[in-house]
Amino acid sequence: MKADSTGLRVLSRAECLELLASVPIGRIVFTDRALPAIQPVNYVLDGNRLVIRATAGSKLALAVRDTIVALEADAFDQAGRTGWSVTVVGHAHAVPESRGEFSLLAHLPLAPWTPRGGEQPDVRDRYIVLTVEQISGRRVETHP
Amino acid sequence: MKADSTGLRVLSRAECLELLASVPIGRIVFTDRALPAIQPVNYVLDGNRLVIRATAGSKLALAVRDTIVALEADAFDQAGRTGWSVTVVGHAHAVPESRGEFSLLAHLPLAPWTPRGGEQPDVRDRYIVLTVEQISGRRVETHP
Numbered sequence: 692m693k694a695d696s697t698g699l700r701v702l703s704r705a706e707c708l709e710l711l712a713s714v715p716i717g718r719i720v721f722t723d724r725a726l727p728a729i730q731p732v733n734y735v736l737d738g739n740r741l742v743i744r745a746t747a748g749s750k751l752a753l754a755v756r757d758t759i760v761a762l763e764a765d766a767f768d769q770a771g772r773t774g775w776s777v778t779v780v781g782h783a784h785a786v787p788e789s790r791g792e793f794s795l796l797a798h799l800p801l802a803p804w805t806p807r808g809g810e811q812p813d814v815r816d817r818y819i820v821l822t823v824e825q826i827s828g829r830r831v832e833t834h835p
Numbered sequence: 836m837k838a839d840s841t842g843l844r845v846l847s848r849a850e851c852l853e854l855l856a857s858v859p860i861g862r863i864v865f866t867d868r869a870l871p872a873i874q875p876v877n878y879v880l881d882g883n884r885l886v887i888r889a890t891a892g893s894k895l896a897l898a899v900r901d902t903i904v905a906l907e908a909d910a911f912d913q914a915g916r917t918g919w920s921v922t923v924v925g926h927a928h929a930v931p932e933s934r935g936e937f938s939l940l941a942h943l944p945l946a947p948w949t950p951r952g953g954e955q956p957d958v959r960d961r962y963i964v965l966t967v968e969q970i971s972g973r974r975v976e977t978h979p
Contacts, residue, residue: 697893718907720864729905731907746840746841759870759871763875765862774875774948778872778873780872804975805843
């Protein structure tokens with residue numbers, strides 16, 4: 692078992708990808724007016740990339756374009772004090788409706804949680820595609 | 836009800852603080868070798884500041900010193916597609932053992948989840964204090 696400097700178990704790339712695929716929501720990190728910003732997003736893992744749906748014109752859609760971003764997903768059991776966290780870092784790019792790739796992405800099982808995205812999905816949606824370049828994860832296990 | 840551009844309900848400062856105090860784990864955002872990094876941390880809300888425990892010499896402890904950071908906490912119900920997210924942005928500073936403030940912080944109900952912190956809490960711990968300067972939150976509510 693490989694552990695990091697704080698005693699957490701270091702997860703393999705395969706374990707990270709499996710855990711990442713097991714939850715629907717992550718948190719994307721970007722910069723908003725020179726300040727750090729975090730926002731929950733629902734995503735799907737599609738091969739070596741994460742696909743996120745964003746409302747056109749939203750802070751997220753404007754900020755996360757052709758830049759390096761991080762996305763974190765996790766799950767914790769408060770009672771047992773166990774859990775895991777996986778972080779992906781990679782280049783993100785936006786896919787507007789005008790690109791051929793858009794219709795392919797629209798077939799992914801990625802229903803928006805936000806009300807407006809739900810009402811007019813074809814008009815308001817942009818896809819953000821994050822290529823998995825770095826991936827790392829840790830697991831907290833039960834300890835005495 | 837105030838809603839943002841994506842239709843999410845905007846939470847008041849009081850609602851944000853209440854939700855922030857209701858969960859033990861958040862995610863802190865910092866920069867690691869010029870790349871965005873996110874790491875789960877357990878914290879307590881102590882008045883107008885968040886207190887985080889970090890292992891001395893860890894990436895987090897080294898990165899989050901006298902800088903502006905963000906901390907996000909959330910809770911989601913996947914079945915009902917509801918949830919909330921609160922983000923705090925503010926200045927963070929580290930409190931080493933040598934400062935008088937350290938012993939006061941050590942009385943906070945902030946037990947580490949990580950194994951090494953648990954073994955030698957007095958030796959390995961640093962506290963990171965994040966002043967709540969900006970706070971914002973959104974709630975996703977059930978919609979048809």
